[in-house]
Amino acid sequence: MKVAVLDLETYWAVGHSLTKMSPIVYCMHPDTEIISCAFKLGSAKTVVLFGERDVQDMCDDVDWSEYMVVGHNLSGFDAMILSWRLGIKPKMWGCTLAMARPIYAKDVGLSLGNLVTHYGLGVKDNAALLATKGKNLCDFTQQELDDMAVYNAADVDQCAQLFLRLIKHTSRDEIHLIDMTIRMLVEPQFDVNMPLLVNTLAEEDVRKRAMLVEAADVMDVFEDDMTDEEAAGEALTVLSSAAKFAKFLQTIGVDVPTKVSSTTGKDIPALAKTDEAFLALQEHDNPLVAAAAAHRLDAKSTILQTRVQSFIDAAKAHPTSKVPIPLKYYGADTTGRWSGWGYNPQNLPRIKGLPSDALRSSLCAPPGYKIVVADLSGIEMRVNHFLWQVPSSMKLFQDDPEKADLYKDFASKMYEVPLDEVTGDQRQVGKAAHLGLGFQAGAETFQKFAKVVGNVELTLEQSLEVVSRWRHDYRQIKTGWNKCRDAIPTIKNGASGGAIDPWGMIIPVPEGLKTPKGMIRYPDLRKEYNEDFERTENVYGHGRSKATIYGGKMVENIVQHLARCVIADNALDVSRRHGLQPALMVHDELVYVVPEDDAAATLDAVQSIMRTPPTWWPELVTWSEGSTAYNYGDAK
Numbered sequence: 001m002k003v004a005v006l007d008l009e010t011y012w013a014v015g016h017s018l019t020k021m022s023p024i025v026y027c028m029h030p031d032t033e034i035i036s037c038a039f040k041l042g043s044a045k046t047v048v049l050f051g052e053r054d055v056q057d058m059c060d061d062v063d064w065s066e067y068m069v070v071g072h073n074l075s076g077f078d079a080m081i082l083s084w085r086l087g088i089k090p091k092m093w094g095c096t097l098a099m100a101r102p103i104y105a106k107d108v109g110l111s112l113g114n115l116v117t118h119y120g121l122g123v124k125d126n127a128a129l130l131a132t133k134g135k136n137l138c139d140f141t142q143q144e145l146d147d148m149a150v151y152n153a154a155d156v157d158q159c160a161q162l163f164l165r166l167i168k169h170t171s172r173d174e175i176h177l178i179d180m181t182i183r184m185l186v187e188p189q190f191d192v193n194m195p196l197l198v199n200t201l202a203e204e205d206v207r208k209r210a211m212l213v214e215a216a217d218v219m220d221v222f223e224d225d226m227t228d229e230e231a232a233g234e235a236l237t238v239l240s241s242a243a244k245f246a247k248f249l250q251t252i253g254v255d256v257p258t259k260v261s262s263t264t265g266k267d268i269p270a271l272a273k274t275d276e277a278f279l280a281l282q283e284h285d286n287p288l289v290a291a292a293a294a295h296r297l298d299a300k301s302t303i304l305q306t307r308v309q310s311f312i313d314a315a316k317a318h319p320t321s322k323v324p325i326p327l328k329y330y331g332a333d334t335t336g337r338w339s340g341w342g343y344n345p346q347n348l349p350r351i352k353g354l355p356s357d358a359l360r361s362s363l364c365a366p367p368g369y370k371i372v373v374a375d376l377s378g379i380e381m382r383v384n385h386f387l388w389q390v391p392s393s394m395k396l397f398q399d400d401p402e403k404a405d406l407y408k409d410f411a412s413k414m415y416e417v418p419l420d421e422v423t424g425d426q427r428q429v430g431k432a433a434h435l436g437l438g439f440q441a442g443a444e445t446f447q448k449f450a451k452v453v454g455n456v457e458l459t460l461e462q463s464l465e466v467v468s469r470w471r472h473d474y475r476q477i478k479t480g481w482n483k484c485r486d487a488i489p490t491i492k493n494g495a496s497g498g499a500i501d502p503w504g505m506i507i508p509v510p511e512g513l514k515t516p517k518g519m520i521r522y523p524d525l526r527k528e529y530n531e532d533f534e535r536t537e538n539v540y541g542h543g544r545s546k547a548t549i550y551g552g553k554m555v556e557n558i559v560q561h562l563a564r565c566v567i568a569d570n571a572l573d574v575s576r577r578h579g580l581q582p583a584l585m586v587h588d589e590l591v592y593v594v595p596e597d598d599a600a601a602t603l604d605a606v607q608s609i610m611r612t613p614p615t616w617w618p619e620l621v622t623w624s625e626g627s628t629a630y631n632y633g634d635a636k
Contacts, residue, residue, distance in 0.1 A: 003068050005163065009148060023076055023080065033052070048149045067092075068094050075178065098330065101331075102174075102336060103521065107545070121161045176575070184581075185325055190584075194312070197358060198312065209228070215299070240300060245292075245296055278297075307359060327346065346587065360631075361631050364632075365630050371592070372603045373636045377625055396409060414426070429456055436449040437470045439553065441552070484552075491525050563587070565614070567588060570590060590610070
């Protein structure tokens with residue numbers, strides 16, 4: 001297969017750039033003029049062409065089915081223009097930024113400039129690009145055209161050299177996964193139920209307006225001569241401002257909750273939607289305070305409106321009005337899991353009857369097709385319990401991989417009752433325990449987790465009892481935390497050690513941890529003093545990418561990495577055996593759009609693969625549940 005390296009330069013200006021607009025909308029915006037495109041086809045000399053017509057003619061003259069098309073950040077920009085506007089359909093898509101993310105995200109950085117400097121491939125000079133800010137191609141001087149040609153060609157030549165360096169560290173499977181990720185974006189398979197989105201947005205606007213009018217009355221800012229619109233606007237002003245909301249609380253004799261500023265060290269109002277003291281105001285004895293706090297939280301939450309509008313904008317931008325699926329390959333750069341960007345399609349609410357469910361339900365199969373959804377049941381929990389060889393858990397899954405109920409099993413032990421007498425509330429505690437305690441959470445953290453995630457109210461004493469019992473019953477996992485803790489000095493000292501886990505799969509090496517499918521990297525692992533918590537911690541990475549590591553966190557990294565490898569292998573197997581590309585991938589879920597008559601057979605085929613242990617860990621017991629439907633919201 002030949003490799004073609006491409007790089008586009010487009011019109012940009014204040015307010016019209018990738019930093020100000022959604023890349024999906026930017027790429028298809030009528031003001032986004034194609035200024036130039038540099039082409040390096042195989043080993044041929046790089047060619048730079050200016051203007052969309054000449055670029056299009058070049059694209060039309062190439063048989064792209066012979067090429068893997070590569071670019072830097074192609075997965076987040078160039079691929080959309082190349083596919084949607086220029087009609088390129090290559091044999092494979094590639095992206096050097098995506099290839100670099102597993103290796104350099106935490107230290108070197110992912111910009112082309114940083115990476116070519118790291119490899120000694122030259123220096124990236126942006127002067128020519130900066131000089132064209134706000135200029136259409138017709139505004140370029142001859143000197144600017146000459147400078148842009150040199151700049152554009154240099155980008156492609158450096159990217160081509162970078163690709164040759166990175167391909168040595170990127171397996172064939174991962175190359176296919178990058179291609180798969182880009183295809184979900186540029187070859188979307190979902191139709192969109194536009195009326196549902198438009199109506200949901202309108203209904204949410206009406207609901208928010210009614211809420212603000214009610215808030216105006218609650219907070220006594222509704223004067224007799226005010227219209228509802230004016231009252232709503234006044235209420236929004238108070239609810240959106242921490243200072244004004246604090247003043248409102250003071251006027252009704254309520255103490256304003258405070259917290260210590262991480263920057264100044266002084267007390268400031270604790271009125272953010274993540275502040276526990278503020279959230280507690282929603283249960284205040286004074287119903288006026290409780291209502292006002294709830295209204296402030298609602299007023300500040302615009303995520304549903306924003307995401308619905310983003311769905312609408314993306315579907316309108318796509319040439320055939322389908323919904324692109326923007327995923328970031330190796331978005332979780334330590335573990336390798338995908339993450340969403342834009343409107344984050346990996347995290348669509350699934351609550352029937354609520355407006356937020358419109359996001360899932362708006363993703364529809366085209367006429368004559370159905371959506372097939374299959375997910376790995378409790379994959380991270382299974383990986384954690386098998387990784388450390390917890391005997392009771394392994395037997396439970398081995399005896400009945402489909403119906404094994406680890407939540408009820410722990411509740412039975414915790415409350416000392418037979419399995420068939422475990423109540424719903426007791427099982428909910430067991431569920432919260434398994435979901436919240438696998439990675440070394442303490443009693444206080446688990447108390448909060450159980451309330452937020454499991455809607456389980458525990459006293460601190462009860463929480464401590466649950467934590468103690470869970471650690472006793474699954475002490476092999478606790479041993480795993482300690483094994484990982486003990487491996488940190490080995491990695492920090494640039495040495496290698498014996499396997500951490502009893503299977504012999506996870507090996508400490510100077511770069512981090514070697515796994516059956518790759519690496520978990522901890523670049524520049526070192527000790528640092530944390531002034532906020534007044535303690536010394538193990539950290540790795542730098543700047544915004546700096547992260548803390550300890551035994552339980554390392555176990556979480558390993559578990560998420562291995563679980564990611566399982567679902568990635570499943571996607572590759574489905575592609576190779578059945579020729580299907582996923583329409584969407586979530587952490588534990590694969591989604592396909594197939595002809596209606598093939599839906600049932602496809603579900604069976606996908607689930608057969610997902611229920612088969614990975615070749616690199618045949619002892620792991622996996623299971624899958626799934627369904628077919630005409631829209632994503634009705635699936636599963």
